[in-house]
Amino acid sequence: MPRTSRGRRAPGASRPNRRTAARRALGAAAALAASLATLVTVAPQAAAKDNSARCPAGKLCLFQYGDYKGEMKIVSSSQPTLGRFDNTTSSLVNNSSLWAVAFTDAKYRGGTTLLVLPHNGPIDLSGAFDGTLDNKFSSIRVATTEHEAVQGTPWMDWSRDPESARPAGLPAVSRFGDLDNDGRADLLERADDGRLWFLPGIANADGSTRGRLVGGGWNSMTQLVRHGDHNGDGKEDLYARDKSGTLWFYPGRGDGAFGTRIRVGGGWNSMREISAAGDLTGDGRRDLLARDTAGKLWLYPGNGKGTFGARRLSGTGGWNSMKQLAAPGDMTGDGKADLLARDGARALWLYPGNGKGAFGTRKKLPYSWPADQPVIATGDVDGDGRSDIMRPIDYQVFVFHGNGKGSIGGPMPDMGWDNASNVRVL
Numbered sequence: 001m002p003r004t005s006r007g008r009r010a011p012g013a014s015r016p017n018r019r020t021a022a023r024r025a026l027g028a029a030a031a032l033a034a035s036l037a038t039l040v041t042v043a044p045q046a047a048a049k050d051n052s053a054r055c056p057a058g059k060l061c062l063f064q065y066g067d068y069k070g071e072m073k074i075v076s077s078s079q080p081t082l083g084r085f086d087n088t089t090s091s092l093v094n095n096s097s098l099w100a101v102a103f104t105d106a107k108y109r110g111g112t113t114l115l116v117l118p119h120n121g122p123i124d125l126s127g128a129f130d131g132t133l134d135n136k137f138s139s140i141r142v143a144t145t146e147h148e149a150v151q152g153t154p155w156m157d158w159s160r161d162p163e164s165a166r167p168a169g170l171p172a173v174s175r176f177g178d179l180d181n182d183g184r185a186d187l188l189e190r191a192d193d194g195r196l197w198f199l200p201g202i203a204n205a206d207g208s209t210r211g212r213l214v215g216g217g218w219n220s221m222t223q224l225v226r227h228g229d230h231n232g233d234g235k236e237d238l239y240a241r242d243k244s245g246t247l248w249f250y251p252g253r254g255d256g257a258f259g260t261r262i263r264v265g266g267g268w269n270s271m272r273e274i275s276a277a278g279d280l281t282g283d284g285r286r287d288l289l290a291r292d293t294a295g296k297l298w299l300y301p302g303n304g305k306g307t308f309g310a311r312r313l314s315g316t317g318g319w320n321s322m323k324q325l326a327a328p329g330d331m332t333g334d335g336k337a338d339l340l341a342r343d344g345a346r347a348l349w350l351y352p353g354n355g356k357g358a359f360g361t362r363k364k365l366p367y368s369w370p371a372d373q374p375v376i377a378t379g380d381v382d383g384d385g386r387s388d389i390m391r392p393i394d395y396q397v398f399v400f401h402g403n404g405k406g407s408i409g410g411p412m413p414d415m416g417w418d419n420a421s422n423v424r425v426l
């Protein structure tokens with residue numbers, strides 16, 4: 001199937017409505033994934049005379065003939081045309097850490113694509129796929145992430161209805177998830193190469209989406225959490241735990257980027273999970289929750305400076321049965337921050353906050369919540385003033401709209417999305 005640009009339209013074409021665009025995008029992405037899935041699973045092939053060893057360590061190499069013979073071309077960047085190798089590539093070797101997608105037409109178009117995994121090793125096109133891809137490729141795109149190699153943009157496409165700005169005058173408990181203070185919820189995406197992207201959820205006139213690089217190297221962090229402003233400057237902030245167990249505070253600059261980090265403290269590796277939960281104690285300062293490996297839930301009261309006062313127990317035990325905590329803000333409509341917890345049995349539980357650092361009787365939310373699909377809580381996404389939750393499913397992110405009374409409506413697939421392996425979104 002031809003690869004179609006997700007959510008993009010040709011100049012002069014009328015813009016499809018969002019639902020239609022989303023369905024088209026889903027169809028294109030799913031079809032692409034299906035075609036890739038049949039091609040990707042080919043195991044590296046041993047070359048009879050080991051000609052594949054001609055390709056140096058750490059390199060991606062194209063060969064003119066089958067069995068890794070003839071002229072060799074080392075590919076280290078995307079090639080919109082292949083020159084002498086156009087329609088004459090008969091074998092390839094990937095010894096590099098790059099992802100690659102080969103296309104049958106120039107400029108990354110064509111009816112068939114081949115996804116080559118990092119360190120995939122040799123693939124002899126003259127013998128694989130019944131020869132259907134032999135001497136067929138005219139362009140190749142390489143990238144450090146699967147998503148960028150497949151889709152062409154380094155960040156995940158994500159945009160919402162342009163009218164989803166939040167109403168002015170929301171109570172503090174509802175004001176979070178907006179990193180650039182434009183009244184709309186944003187996402188952060190950590191790609192599998194360690195790059196952190198700010199995604200404002202805004203589409204350009206041509207339907208393309210916006211992403212801005214926060215920085216690289218974020219793979220050194222074992223958890224990232226955020227929930228509004230923690231140091232009183234009105235700008236949303238970020239917390240990150242590194243592999244040594246140190247927790248860092250990254251003050252938001254109000255534009256999707258972050259200022260110089262501050263060390264919160266060490267020893268956080270004893271925590272199985274950290275959740276920036278909002279103001280749970282009712283003093284107007286946002287707090288942190290952490291559950292330890294023994295199943296206890298600890299509350300770290302925010303001091304309004306980005307760090308925390310002495311912790312106290314919020315839940316005595318049993319939290320080990322939970323797979324994920326999420327902080328949705330106020331879902332019950334009483335102005336107090338609540339907590340969500342997803343268990344290992346496909347249930348999502350709402351723990352209503354009592355405003356004193358503890359929770360009332362939990363309530364099971366509708367729908368099934370599989371273990372491999374995270375709950376994303378960035379507050380009010382659609383601009384009705386009520387906290388929503390999101391969940392990526394295959395190639396779209398679905399919104400479960402909060403009803404402001406402690407429950408949620410059915411999933412609405414009204415956002416474009418490209419899921420990818422090892423991507424984390426918050």
Ligand SMILES: [Ca+2]
Pocket residue numbers: 177178179180181182183184185186200
């Ligand atoms: Ca925003």
Ligand SMILES: [Ca+2]
Pocket residue numbers: 228229230231232233234235236237251252
């Ligand atoms: Ca702040």
Ligand SMILES: [Ca+2]
Pocket residue numbers: 329330331332333334335336337338352353
């Ligand atoms: Ca509440």
Ligand SMILES: [Ca+2]
Pocket residue numbers: 379380381382383384385386387388401402
């Ligand atoms: Ca909402």
